[in-house]
Amino acid sequence: MSDTTKLVFGAVLGALYVVIGLFQIIGAVIGPLPGFDAFYLTGNLFSGFVLLVVGAVFIAGVRKLAAGAGEGAIFVSVGVLLSVAFGLVELLALCAMGVDAYLVGEWADWSAADSMNPLLYLAVIGAVGFLAWGRTFLRGLSAA
């Protein structure tokens, strides 16, 4: 994948992470924002912070790529790894909550939507980047 593609990909994902992260933090301070139910913005200060961090890594990479610095691609790649890693954290949490609901006999009342988090669905986009170039990057890293 070319640096231009990484630049565009990083810019889009970075902007999404930053905007949704800000909404999460604002929601934590003043309460859930009306009209954003579809985005599962539960208003959580800490997950908002994590969203901002991942977004900042993407944005830093995009800025470097835009300035012609090749290492910007590394920032985008690490952003993708972080995106997928936090997505996995939320996926595991979601599964654990489902299993727990089953164990305590509340399976019928449980819905995955209740435990949905922006870190999870944004990681789906991150996973596209991971499949495109993240795996190669990770292999190179672990072999280094």
Next chain:
Amino acid sequence: MKREIRIALTGNPNVGKTTLFNALTGSRQHVGNWPGVTVEKKTGKASRNGFEFEVVDLPGTYSLTAYTADEVVARDFILEERPDIVVQVVDATNLERNLYLTTQLAELGVPVVIALNMADMAEAQGNPIDYRKLSAFLEIPVVRTVGTRGEGLKDLLDAAIREAETSLHHEHTIGYGNETETMIASLADALSADGDLAGRYPLRWLAVKLLEGDENVLAKVRGGPASTRVEEILSRIDPDEYEALMADKRYEAIAAVLPQVRKANLKEMRPSDMVDRVVTDRYLGIPIFLALMWGAFELTFTVATPFMTAIDAAFAWLAGFVAGSIEPAWLASLIGDGIIGGVGSVLIFLPNIFILFLILAILEDSGYLARAAFIMDRPLYALGLPGKSFVPMLIGFGCNVPAIMATRSIEGEKDRLLTILVNPFMSCSARLPVYILFAGVFFPEQAGSVVFFLYVLGIVVAITSAKLFRSTILPGEASPFVMEMPPYRIPTAMTALLHMWSRGSMYIRKAGTITLLGVLVVWFLASFPYGVEYGSAESFAGMIGHLLEPLVAPLGFDWKVAVALIFGFIAKEIVVGSLGTLYATGEETLPAALLADPGLSAATALALMVFVLLYTPCVAALGVIRKETGSWKWTGFSVAYGLVVAWILAFVVGHVAGLFMGGM
């Protein structure tokens, strides 16, 4: 009959020594302490071709100059215990630094075998090492190993057998230049007058160490027949100058060998270095570290939940069974309310403890924690803490006892004392059950974030206290920190699980010993004087609690919490165990009982968690503080300071939270 070979495993820190030790010995390990010091001693067994090996894992050390307790332990073992073979684990990706220790081992004249570890990584970097050539240059057997995959272990043991079987070992000398060699010869000559020393140690090695100003060796010479002449020679020289000169010569010797055994570095940056640009970035490094820590606590809380539910159900069934089938009533109460209620309420958090340790093991084995130490160095140094203190502080997340012991690697006395005093604020795993219980009950939607907040608060209090101490009772400047970062590795499941088990199993042992004892005492106090209602205000526990209640009432705590906090002084898990015993209310679980208590609210729960995070270290940690500082004054200070800080912050947090949530 099997012949026994004793192997000492030595090497620099972070070269995969422990991984190799685990791969060699598997589950046949024993962990203890080195005599007289608080440095962990690990031994294990291995077998090969009719030989039985005792493998001793020495502390990681960069040299044998004996500046730190780790170095003294490693050197004394090699010198005094005389193992059959010293296996030096060498990081193939960092040959120059590692071979420095090799030059010192070679000077000792002990039989050495080199395990050229992480050879696969060196090859992947385009820096393959010709280990046969290296062996020829050093005149020491060199075996290619990959500890994480168990490669080369048989070859390593075979090489050890060959070395143990041969009687041909000789000292390897490095030429230190005419002037130094003359001094070495003079000292060696003077030392030869001491027959006892000459019989135990190579004279040249003793002379070299004396020239380097090694106090440990000088102490061996003092009072002996060679003492006067040796001290007369040493009075004419500057040991610092010789130490630097000899270090240069050793590196010169290494530099001469290196180009002949490896290819030059690739000009391109390694992927590991590239990632380090991001994770150690001046602005992003710390936020990334905090974000990863949040992820760790989110997993610790959520993934453990179904396991906790299962354990809880098992204990509930057990308690019901005991209540219905055991006579007399007092015995049913002892077993049901005391043991099952108390120990059960502690053991329920076992999944959380194991998951947290597993995540920390994965982060450590991947090489990320070394980066975390690096990025935390700058803020720690600015706040007056030595950068080296980050490692003991990280260990403090597991248990403060080994963490305080680990401060021995910090050279400066004030730096070390400072690190010891602030270490108890790092939230150990024994406090985790309290957080999980109260965060789960009173903050069910954001429990992971609340636990994360508490860990961050512990770090903030630790470094703020360090800044305060540095500007008042322990003035001075922190020592700079130089560390090399190991390359990234994908952790193997076995290594991570072994790390998790070795740390987590301590929690199980405590549950079966000190926690059990603690909850039995609480049960006794809650059941007597004879005839009182169990856990009532008229019981001994109630009397003690009511006596202490005025001290904690401003924080919103009642007498039951006061009793639990008192027993938490023995071990922090007992806070939960005591509450489990005191709140034992038949079929009702502890979380349900806490939620039903009108005296407890979300704000009170937050204040209680903050208090448990910060108040006095447990008895074991205090014992280690006393031992390491050698002072009752500092031990007492640690207790008093912790209590004052805990009370003030719990009061502030509780009342501020009360403004938003009500209930204080």
